Amino acid sequence: MIGNHEKPTKRPKGGERPFPWPCRHCGKLEVVMGVARYDAEIQHDGRIHSFTIPELHLPICRACGEKVFTEKMDGQIGAALRAHLHLLSPKEIRAGLERLNMTQEEAADRLGIAEATLSHWLTDTQLQSRALDNLLRVFFAIPEVRAVLHGEPRPAA
Ligand SMILES: [Zn+2]
Numbered sequence: 001m002i003g004n005h006e007k008p009t010k011r012p013k014g015g016e017r018p019f020p021w022p023c024r025h026c027g028k029l030e031v032v033m034g035v036a037r038y039d040a041e042i043q044h045d046g047r048i049h050s051f052t053i054p055e056l057h058l059p060i061c062r063a064c065g066e067k068v069f070t071e072k073m074d075g076q077i078g079a080a081l082r083a084h085l086h087l088l089s090p091k092e093i094r095a096g097l098e099r100l101n102m103t104q105e106e107a108a109d110r111l112g113i114a115e116a117t118l119s120h121w122l123t124d125t126q127l128q129s130r131a132l133d134n135l136l137r138v139f140f141a142i143p144e145v146r147a148v149l150h151g152e153p154r155p156a157a
Contacts, residue, residue, distance in 0.1 A: 025064050028061065028063040034059070035056065035057055040077055049085065053080045082127055087128060096139075
């Protein structure tokens with residue numbers, strides 16, 4: 001590594017400070033990484049979904065039990081929501097594209113979605129709606145569906 005990329009004027013982000021952290025609730029220096037059961041209520045597709053994540057990894061105060069929520073939990077919660085809703089995972093979507101030997105651009109075009117949207121699903125930054133998950137499933141499984149969905153006519157190059 002060359003150079004020092006640390007910016008001493010900026011506070012490090014929540015999840016990157018070394019443990020233990022001081023507890024906001026009791027003030028003790030007892031916050032360390034732990035595991036807790038978490039009852040999630042998350043809005044997706046215009047509905048509130050309630051489900052339990054049996055093992056959420058998060059910082060917890062050893063003294064008073066206060067839980068600290070950081071952005072790092074978003075991935076765990078998103079994955080749990082996807083499993084709860086039985087939505088295709090990024091890995092499954094990627095495998096579907098590879099099986100069809102189809103680029104993201106072509107698939108997005110045929111599905112009638114923005115390439116950025118497909119990219120968000122593949123990088124796990126957004127969860128697809130149930131309706132679009134259904135569309136992906138039939139698109140990957142049924143050749144006739146793909147034949148019907150030609151996509152927008154492309155301008156001649
Ligand atoms: Zn505490």
